[in-house]
Amino acid sequence: MTLYVYVDNSNLWIEGMRFSAVRKGMAPSLIDAMKRDITDQSWTYDFGKLYQAICPDDEKIGRSSLFGSRPPANDSLWDLARNQGFEVTTFDRNSANKEKQVDTAISTQIMEDSYEHMKPGDKLVLISGDRDYLPTIQSLHRRGFSTVIAFWEHATGKELKEEPIIYQPLDDLFEYLSR
Structure with missing residues (x-):
């Protein structure tokens, strides 16, 4: 079995900042933090520890991809991710400073990999709680690929916590993942 890992960085980071707050x-509470958009701007996570937590040493990795908005020039976190073996894909924000293209790019890469590289028994690991990925996951399931969703409990759509999806909450790993 080979793992294919895809990380929605902005989603992971924003909800991790909320959890930290x-x-x-x-x-x-997390509900209050979400309603009032309260986040701990000082929080960040360790890419290497994330990788270790979701990709056991004995598993073969087919691809590890990190997606997000283009960081400022002095942001070293993306270089750290590259050094940990992630392929990094970034996109410019739109004129309203909103993130665009990330979810679609992740879904597209997942589907391309599923047709071009994945073999029966391989597994998708997605670090995001966004229900927008559900059609992609359902398509993979129909074709025999299993999916692990690893994300913060409060920000994971309930449909992504139900079988046949394997759900792994990140909440208990907060201290371990924090930089």
């Missing part, structure tokens, strides 16, 4: 007492 609640842990630091900046908001009384």
